[in-house]
Amino acid sequence: MEITIQPLVALVAGILILIAPRLLNYIVAIYLIVVGVVGLFGRQLGV
Structure with a gap:
């Protein structure tokens, strides 16, 4: 079972x-920052 970060944060x-x-x-601000960071660095982290 794979859990992604965005639905969990939401x-x-x-x-x-x-x-x-x-x-x-x-x-809302924290959510947008987290989603943005995951979007930018998610590929580098293997997420």
């Missing part, structure tokens, strides 16, 4: 938004 972000909606801006 799931965690969604749960955090449901728990603390005030953190929406920070959660």
